[in-house]
Amino acid sequence: MLYNKQPYTISDQIKQLQQRGLQIDDDALATHYLSQVSYYRLAGYWWPMQADKEAHLFKPNSRFEDVIHLYNFDRELRVLLFDVIEKIEISLRTKLIYHLSHEFDPWWFQNTAIFNDTSALVETLASIQEEVNRSKDIFIKEHKRKYKEDLRFPPAWKTLELTSFGSLSKLYGNLNNTVKSKDIIAVELGAVNHTYLPSWLQSIAQIRNYCAHHSRLWNKNLPGTPKLLSKPPHLWVNDVPKDTQKLYLHFCIMRYLLNIIAPENSFSKKLQELLKKYPSVDPNALGFKPNWEGEALWTM
Incomplete structure (x- = not known):
C-alpha cells in the first residue's frame, strides 16, 4: 500500500479533530497553536484521549484546551530537567577529569588498556573528536596554536569540557571495573560502587537528549x-x-544525585509548583506515587 494522503490546511485539521470528537471551543486558539506547533507534535498529547486509535475517535469530554495544557506542562518540565541534568553533568565531568587524570595521566580517555570495549571507545572518541574540531573556544584554539606538533587530543581538562553528557557517561560505563576512580566516583555520587552508576547515567543522558531535541516526555x-x-x-x-x-x-534518581551535588537545590519545590500549575495533568502518566512529595527524599 502506498501512502496517498494529502496535506490539510489548518482549517481542515480543526474540522477533522472536531469530527473525531475533540472539543474545540476557541477556533482562534486552535489556529494559533496548529500554526506554531505541528499537528503531529500535538498528536502525542491527544493520543491517550482517543477511545478508538484506529479511527482516531476521541473519548467523551476530550478538550483541545487540555491538549495545550499537557503540551505546555511538558515544555516547562523539559526546561526544569535540563537545569537539573546540567548540575549532574558538570559534577560527573569534574570527577572524571580529576580522578582519572591523577590515577593515570591527562590522556587517560585515549588509553585502550583501561577500557572494556575498545570498539565502543573508538566510537566515543570519534564523537569527542568532532566536538573538539567544532569548538570555537579560545582555550582550544590557543592549545592547537601552541602545541601544533602534539597530535594527541588536548588534555582531559580541556577536551572533556567540550564533551557531551552522553559521551561522558559512555566513558565512565566503559571503564574497567579494576579502575579505582570508577568506584571513587560512584561513592562520591552516593552509588556505593561501579555496579549502579552507569545505568543511572545512561537513563539521564537519554532524558537529556529528549530535552535537547524538544521531544515529548509526558506519558513516554x-x-x-x-x-x-x-x-x-x-x-x-x-x-x-x-x-x-x-x-x-528517574526523577528520584536525579533528586538523589542532586541532593549530594547541590544540597540546597529546589528541584522538589519546582516540580510541585509545576504540577499545581497544570492540575489537569495526571501525575499517574509520569509514574508518580501517591503522597510522593512527603517522602524524605523530596522533603529535605
Whole structure:
C-alpha cells in the first residue's frame, strides 16, 4: 500500500479533530497553536484521549484546551530537567577529569588498556573528536596554536569540557571495573560502587537528549532499566517505583544525585509548583506515587 494522503490546511485539521470528537471551543486558539506547533507534535498529547486509535475517535469530554495544557506542562518540565541534568553533568565531568587524570595521566580517555570495549571507545572518541574540531573556544584554539606538533587530543581538562553528557557517561560505563576512580566516583555520587552508576547515567543522558531535541516526555516509556541500590547510603524513597519506564523513578534518581551535588537545590519545590500549575495533568502518566512529595527524599 502506498501512502496517498494529502496535506490539510489548518482549517481542515480543526474540522477533522472536531469530527473525531475533540472539543474545540476557541477556533482562534486552535489556529494559533496548529500554526506554531505541528499537528503531529500535538498528536502525542491527544493520543491517550482517543477511545478508538484506529479511527482516531476521541473519548467523551476530550478538550483541545487540555491538549495545550499537557503540551505546555511538558515544555516547562523539559526546561526544569535540563537545569537539573546540567548540575549532574558538570559534577560527573569534574570527577572524571580529576580522578582519572591523577590515577593515570591527562590522556587517560585515549588509553585502550583501561577500557572494556575498545570498539565502543573508538566510537566515543570519534564523537569527542568532532566536538573538539567544532569548538570555537579560545582555550582550544590557543592549545592547537601552541602545541601544533602534539597530535594527541588536548588534555582531559580541556577536551572533556567540550564533551557531551552522553559521551561522558559512555566513558565512565566503559571503564574497567579494576579502575579505582570508577568506584571513587560512584561513592562520591552516593552509588556505593561501579555496579549502579552507569545505568543511572545512561537513563539521564537519554532524558537529556529528549530535552535537547524538544521531544515529548509526558506519558513516554523510557528505555533501559536503572539498577537500584538495596540500601542507599543517602535519603531515598520508602515506596520504591516498580515501573522503570515511567519518569518518576528517574526523577528520584536525579533528586538523589542532586541532593549530594547541590544540597540546597529546589528541584522538589519546582516540580510541585509545576504540577499545581497544570492540575489537569495526571501525575499517574509520569509514574508518580501517591503522597510522593512527603517522602524524605523530596522533603529535605
